[in-house]
Amino acid sequence: MVTAxxxxxxxxxxxxxxxxxxxTQDATSGEVLMxxxxxxxxxxxxxxxxxxxxxxxxxxxxxxxxxxxxxxxxVVELRLDCDADALLAKVEQVGGIACHTGRRGCFFKLWDxxxxxxxxxEPVIALDQPGAFRE
Amino acid sequence: MVTAxxxxxxxxxxxxxxxxxxxTQDATSGEVLMxxxxxxxxxxxxxxxxxxxxxxxxxxxxxxxxxxxxxxxxVVELRLDCDADALLAKVEQVGGIACHTGRRGCFFKLWDxxxxxxxxxEPVIALDQPGAFRE
Numbered sequence: 155m156v157t158a159x160x161x162x163x164x165x166x167x168x169x170x171x172x173x174x175x176x177x178t179q180d181a182t183s184g185e186v187l188m189x190x191x192x193x194x195x196x197x198x199x200x201x202x203x204x205x206x207x208x209x210x211x212x213x214x215x216x217x218x219x220x221x222x223x224x225x226x227x228x229v230v231e232l233r234l235d236c237d238a239d240a241l242l243a244k245v246e247q248v249g250g251i252a253c254h255t256g257r258r259g260c261f262f263k264l265w266d267x268x269x270x271x272x273x274x275x276e277p278v279i280a281l282d283q284p285g286a287f288r289e
Numbered sequence: 290m291v292t293a294x295x296x297x298x299x300x301x302x303x304x305x306x307x308x309x310x311x312x313t314q315d316a317t318s319g320e321v322l323m324x325x326x327x328x329x330x331x332x333x334x335x336x337x338x339x340x341x342x343x344x345x346x347x348x349x350x351x352x353x354x355x356x357x358x359x360x361x362x363x364v365v366e367l368r369l370d371c372d373a374d375a376l377l378a379k380v381e382q383v384g385g386i387a388c389h390t391g392r393r394g395c396f397f398k399l400w401d402x403x404x405x406x407x408x409x410x411e412p413v414i415a416l417d418q419p420g421a422f423r424e
Contacts, residue, residue, distance in 0.1 A: 184318075185319075188375075189375035211387060232400040233397070234396070234398040234400070235324065235395040235397075237395070240395070242321050258373045259372040261369070261377040264367070264368050265367040289311060
């Protein structure tokens with residue numbers, strides 16, 4: 155059987171904007187670092203370079219994670235889910251900081267049932283991130 | 290300061306369809322089980338009941354995980370990310386099976402760089418899931 159050269163790309167159920175959500179997990183600790191989005195081009199570049207390249211919906215541009223902060227994400231493994239509409243990337247997080255706020259990961263607001271609100275639980279590791287922006 | 294009773298709900302950056310993506314992680318093993326979506330109502334019901342209640346985009350309906358399969362997801366903790374546009378739920382997965390294919394989790398297709406394709410790595414634990422459907 156001959157498959158089209160980009161069958162692996164066509165296998166993904168891209169949404170109406172041509173994107174797919176990506177869960178990024180620290181390959182060593184198992185911590186979920188962030189959720190972001192990829193386009194066909196960013197996934198292709200990710201596989202080619204071995205570094206995570208997302209699609210920034212706010213900037214409408216390819217976003218090589220770490221290109222301004224130095225906090226690259228080296229791909230350890232990449233997985234697709236049952237419905238082919240979500241990716242899971244296990245990465246080595248360079249510098250140990252994935253979040254633009256200077257925290258290890260982005261999920262630093264915990265639901266507090268007593269307060270009935272979100273409370274910040276994770277410390278800022280690095281202030282004044284070089285080139286940090288709201289991605 | 291008096292905050293509106295539903296300020297915690299308004300704090301979330303719901304997308305144009307009124308949904309937010311949710312990463313669901315096994316609280317014990319750290320395995321990322323699935324990615325699904327929640328509406329305001331499903332998040333409210335999740336917090337009220339302590340079991341994960343998603344919004345099924347294919348069925349356009351509230352979806353109490355496990356209501357047909359028995360594989361409920363008990364909420365251990367719930368987190369919101371920096372941009373408030375993604376949730377992370379750590380859960381206790383009843384029955385140890387989150388995926389409708391009868392696998393532990395949904396991310397069972399691994400990128401194989403040599404094959405240049407997705408290859409299935411995880412075994413089916415339970416065949417003939419009661420009430421299984423493509424959620």
